[in-house]
Structure formats: structure tokens, C-alpha cells
Amino acid sequence: MANKDAEKWDFIIKPKSGWSNIDFCEIFRYRDLILMFVKRDFVTFYKQTILGPLWYIIQPLVNSVIFTIIFSRVAEIPTDGMPPFLFYMAGTVTWGYFATCLTQTSNTFVTNREIFGKVYFPRMTIPISIVITGLFQFMIQFVIFIGFLLYFWYQGVQVVPTFMVLALPLILLQMAVLGLGMGMLISSLVTKYRDLTFAMTFAVQIWMYLTPVVYPLTQVPERYRNLYALNPMVSFVETFRGAFLGVSSIEPSQIFISVLGTVGVFFAGVVLFRRIEKTFMDTV
Numbered sequence: 001m002a003n004k005d006a007e008k009w010d011f012i013i014k015p016k017s018g019w020s021n022i023d024f025c026e027i028f029r030y031r032d033l034i035l036m037f038v039k040r041d042f043v044t045f046y047k048q049t050i051l052g053p054l055w056y057i058i059q060p061l062v063n064s065v066i067f068t069i070i071f072s073r074v075a076e077i078p079t080d081g082m083p084p085f086l087f088y089m090a091g092t093v094t095w096g097y098f099a100t101c102l103t104q105t106s107n108t109f110v111t112n113r114e115i116f117g118k119v120y121f122p123r124m125t126i127p128i129s130i131v132i133t134g135l136f137q138f139m140i141q142f143v144i145f146i147g148f149l150l151y152f153w154y155q156g157v158q159v160v161p162t163f164m165v166l167a168l169p170l171i172l173l174q175m176a177v178l179g180l181g182m183g184m185l186i187s188s189l190v191t192k193y194r195d196l197t198f199a200m201t202f203a204v205q206i207w208m209y210l211t212p213v214v215y216p217l218t219q220v221p222e223r224y225r226n227l228y229a230l231n232p233m234v235s236f237v238e239t240f241r242g243a244f245l246g247v248s249s250i251e252p253s254q255i256f257i258s259v260l261g262t263v264g265v266f267f268a269g270v271v272l273f274r275r276i277e278k279t280f281m282d283t284v
Helices: 002-006 024-029 031-046 054-074 084-105 125-154 163-190 195-209 222-228 232-245 252-276
Strands: none
Touching (some): 024 031, 084 125, 084 163, 084 232, 125 232, 163 195, 222 252, 232 252
């Protein structure tokens, strides 16, 4: 009995649930694994492609050109005095990062079920690695956006960045937290309701059009804007445009609503993710 009491273990694996039991120290200890997953995601994305990383550049450019032609030239939707191409590219780059985090994180349990069933590691390392991978994609597209911004400025277009550029790290952090939380929430539901995998494609498209990506916030009737601001992506896109293009209609109260919504989604996603990760192997 004395020998049994004297036993000391360096590491104990036991089931946990709830956001209050997240062991961030444990996740940090697995930082090398997170970096390995980031590298894996890059290799998987570029494998058997001819253009490789150029797709990160081509996608926002093509989308921005199409949006400029359809929404600015054909539909004649105003851009609040901003150059249409820069207006749409700012929205595309911002939305692209969030959409990447959301869509790829939402398949966490399904796409990684084999490795989950063979070895133990904190399951949250995979969605976190997806968010980091998406950040590299955003940075590439952001550099291209800055290049076009400088070009328009050199051509004499009045584009005046504001002090809000200092908030860019906070914008990225909040977008990452929102994408991570929503992705974990959906990935947990996908283990039981596979139809959500197919619904995600439509949901992301609808969400984009409910966000001021292809139109300015001023096009939304003022009496509906607080309700509209319940969509956290509204403040991200508008703040980003205001920071680098100098024009934004977002109010501080609407940003506050966005922050509350992001925190609520993240905690809901974590709670459900932690609950499902103990039993998902029985359903996937």
C-alpha cells in the first residue's frame, strides 16, 4: 500500500470538459506539434499544384476585379468615395482570413479522426494550427493590398490611413478567435449532423453578403445598424477599411457589440468542443 501511495506520475491523462478546464500550459507544451501541423497544412495545400503560393495572391485579385466590375460598374453601388478596387480588396482580404479559419476548422474531427484515434495530444492544437496557417495566408494578401494602396497613393488618389492601423493586431486576434470559436462549434455538431458539412458552403456565402464586403455600411438603413452589428464581421471589415482607406461608419458601441458576440461564440465553441472530443470517435 505504501509503495502504491509513493507512486508519482509525470503526466496523467484524464477527461476534462468545460472552458474553465482548458490547460493552456499543456497546449503551450505542444507548440512544436502545432508548428508541425502548420507545416503539414502548407504542404497539403501546395501538393500537386503548379502555381503553389501564387493562389494566395490570385484569389483576392480575381475577386476584387470581379466585384469591381459587377457591383461598382454594373450595379453602381457606391463605395463612400474610396477607390472601388481598394474598397473590395480590403473586404476580400479581411473576409478571406475569417472564412479560411471557419471552413477549415469546422472539419477538425472528421478530417483528423484517424490520428485522433491513435495517439493522445490536446485536440485544440489542430484548430489553433489552422488559425496560424490562415494568418500566413492573410499576411501574403495584406502585403499585396498595401502594394496597391501605395500605387493608388502614388497616382494621386486621396487615400489617408488613420490611427486605427494600430488596432490591426487586435482585429486579427478577434477574427481568429471568432473563426476558431465558430469552427469548433460547427465541427462538434458535424460529428452528429454530417449535413452541416454541405450547408457550410452556402452559409459562408450568405454570411459574406450579410457583411459589408461588397457594399459600405452606409447602405444599411441607420435604424437597423445596431441589429446589423450583431454580425461580428461587420466591425472587422469596417475597422480595417477605416484604418487603411480613411473612411468608416462603424460606431464604438457597434464594435463593443462585436467583441461581446465574439467572446460568446468562442466560449460556446470551446465548451461544446471539449464535451464532444471525449465521445466523437463513436460517431465519426
